[in-house]
Amino acid sequence: MKLRILFAFILAVAISGCATMPRSEHYVIHEERPAVELKEDAGTVVFFRENNFIGAAVSYYVNDDTEKIGLLRKGSYFIYYATPGLHTFWSETEAKDVISLNVEAKKNYFVIGDVDMGMWCGRPDLEQASEDMFLKVQDELKFTTLSEKGKAHE
Numbered sequence: 001m002k003l004r005i006l007f008a009f010i011l012a013v014a015i016s017g018c019a020t021m022p023r024s025e026h027y028v029i030h031e032e033r034p035a036v037e038l039k040e041d042a043g044t045v046v047f048f049r050e051n052n053f054i055g056a057a058v059s060y061y062v063n064d065d066t067e068k069i070g071l072l073r074k075g076s077y078f079i080y081y082a083t084p085g086l087h088t089f090w091s092e093t094e095a096k097d098v099i100s101l102n103v104e105a106k107k108n109y110f111v112i113g114d115v116d117m118g119m120w121c122g123r124p125d126l127e128q129a130s131e132d133m134f135l136k137v138q139d140e141l142k143f144t145t146l147s148e149k150g151k152a153h154e
Helices: 002-016 131-140 148-152
Strands: 027-030 043-049 060-064 067-072 076-082 085-092 096-103 108-116 123-129 142-146
Touching: 043 067, 043 085, 043 096, 043 131, 060 076, 067 076, 067 142, 085 123, 096 108, 096 123, 108 131
Parallel strands: 043 108, 076 142
Antiparallel strands: 027 142, 043 076, 060 067, 060 085, 085 096, 108 123
């Protein structure tokens, strides 16, 4: 009996260790892929994640401070137009990863997302990337946006 209680406790801790991951109804995959454009009054930040087998089951939201701006799943990307200034972008599963960018108007920025090994589930890894890195994999990626359910999901 004690063993069952201990197992139930360990299972509860393991399940609660991961933040809620996006489900399929939280995003929309678009057939058309928009071009990465420069904006007069904003910086263009492209978040992308390669189509790798490792960490394929893990997807995660990307936030700008307190605002949910998109999500990364394997083989996806999204575009965010950020006001000029310092932005703190972050993602979280069992652990939180943060990247800060000092965004300037009329400039493009690229952030590659990945999944690192975690204790209970994969951990997000956000790093600044080059435009060349994005262009090499762009044709393999699907453009995604948050659905209304995804925007409202806590």
